Amino acid sequence: MTTRDIVFVVVGAITALSALLSVTTRHVVHAALWLLVSLGSLAGCYLVLGQELVALVQLLVYVGAIVVLVLFALMLTRAPIGPNPDISTPPWQRVVAVVLGGATTALLAATLLPVLSGVTVDLDRPRSGTLQIAQAVFGTWVWPFELLSVLLLVALIGAFAVSRLVIRQGVDAP
Amino acid sequence: MHLQYPLALAALLAGIGVFGVLARRNAVLVLIGVELILNAANLILVTVGSQPDAPFAAGPVLTLFVITIAAAEVCVALAVILAMFRGLGHIDLTADPELTDNPADDPAADPADDPDYATTGDRDSPRNEVAS
Numbered sequence: 183m184t185t186r187d188i189v190f191v192v193v194g195a196i197t198a199l200s201a202l203l204s205v206t207t208r209h210v211v212h213a214a215l216w217l218l219v220s221l222g223s224l225a226g227c228y229l230v231l232g233q234e235l236v237a238l239v240q241l242l243v244y245v246g247a248i249v250v251l252v253l254f255a256l257m258l259t260r261a262p263i264g265p266n267p268d269i270s271t272p273p274w275q276r277v278v279a280v281v282l283g284g285a286t287t288a289l290l291a292a293t294l295l296p297v298l299s300g301v302t303v304d305l306d307r308p309r310s311g312t313l314q315i316a317q318a319v320f321g322t323w324v325w326p327f328e329l330l331s332v333l334l335l336v337a338l339i340g341a342f343a344v345s346r347l348v349i350r351q352g353v354d355a356p
Numbered sequence: 357m358h359l360q361y362p363l364a365l366a367a368l369l370a371g372i373g374v375f376g377v378l379a380r381r382n383a384v385l386v387l388i389g390v391e392l393i394l395n396a397a398n399l400i401l402v403t404v405g406s407q408p409d410a411p412f413a414a415g416p417v418l419t420l421f422v423i424t425i426a427a428a429e430v431c432v433a434l435a436v437i438l439a440m441f442r443g444l445g446h447i448d449l450t451a452d453p454e455l456t457d458n459p460a461d462d463p464a465a466d467p468a469d470d471p472d473y474a475t476t477g478d479r480d481s482p483r484n485e486v487a488s
Contacts, residue, residue, distance in 0.1 A: 186357040194365040205376030269382040279378035287371030294363040318413035337428035341435035
């Protein structure tokens with residue numbers, strides 16, 4: 183095991199533990215805060231893997247924007263402060279969720295791990311840095327990149343339109 | 357560095373995300389599970405893209421695209437959740453729909469009780485016609 187392996191195992195353990203806490207905690211606001219820890223340490227994982235740009239974008243967009251949006255949504259929907267057992271499904275449904283989540287993990291691990299078994303990369307002398315990513319984005323991937331800006335605009339207008347929508351029980355929304 | 361540790365972490369994150377989607381009733385917390393699944397996919401992309409012979413820098417570029425799409429998705433999903441909260445008064449995804457004949461009898465949907473009603477001032481909404 184090299185130093186990068188050890189650092190990755192430590193940071194990855196923090197990521198997995200905080201992700202587990204964010205889906206099992208009984209405090210609604212704590213779930214969003216554990217998600218923040220998990221996404222932030224995942225940015226650390228990207229750093230260990232040698233992708234500085236992806237780590238920075240992860241910090242800016244996920245930790246800076248998405249978690250703040252989730253916290254705002256929790257505030258606007260009057261999330262209760264303190265432990266609240268009503269935010270989780272009944273126990274039999276949670277048992278099914280554990281079985282399905284474990285099955286997903288087992289399936290993905292059984293599929294992915296043999297593909298890259300024994301593959302090692304020398305990340306101290308990286309071949310793909312920020313320069314290569316920039317050349318690829320504005321070269322090969324330029325049309326999907328431009329399409330993404332249109333997608334963001336459509337999502338913005340769509341969110342505005344949906345937030346003006348009024349859902350009523352028994353009556354068709356306009 | 358061995359590339360098996362990131363893949364194991366991605367499998368773990370995807371399983372935790374599936375558990376989070378299935379075991380939560382609050383709509384915002386279901387969204388947190390979806391975010392974890394998306395991050396598992398991102399980690400797989402970054403891991404595979406860190407191999408030296410990856411063409412077009414596809415791993416990191418596609419990760420940036422997925423992060424952008426996730427931002428758009430969260431934006432729309434939270435708008436839907438807020439519309440649900442304003443209309444129904446809760447964001448419990450497992451709640452039984454109240455099957456009343458006359459929706460004006462439902463106290464949860466009464467516009468006078470709606471705290472957001474005064475701030476939005478939505479004159480086009482059909483809720484005002486019910487109130488007047």
